[in-house]
Amino acid sequence: xxxxxxxxxxxxxxxxxxxxxxxxxxxxxxxxxxxxxxxxxxxxxxxxxxxxxxxxxxxxxxxxxxxxxxxxxxxxxx
Numbered sequence: 001x002x003x004x005x006x007x008x009x010x011x012x013x014x015x016x017x018x019x020x021x022x023x024x025x026x027x028x029x030x031x032x033x034x035x036x037x038x039x040x041x042x043x044x045x046x047x048x049x050x051x052x053x054x055x056x057x058x059x060x061x062x063x064x065x066x067x068x069x070x071x072x073x074x075x076x077x078x
Contacts, residue, residue: 005033006051006074007051007059008055010055011031012031013028014027033051034056036051036056047064047068
């Protein structure tokens, strides 16, 4: 599963692990990505979205219709 949110566009961040001896090795900070299914009344079907937890809260605030409109405006197929 790709670690990016379809709604907010959150992607992994990159940085370094720093050990006790201060050696640095690369690491990834992945967003908290969840797959969630929503009922889309205008189309009479379910849509499965890959969202970060912030994206899920945004859907709760805006509503699924407005969220799907935003996702489609970004050019993502739903």
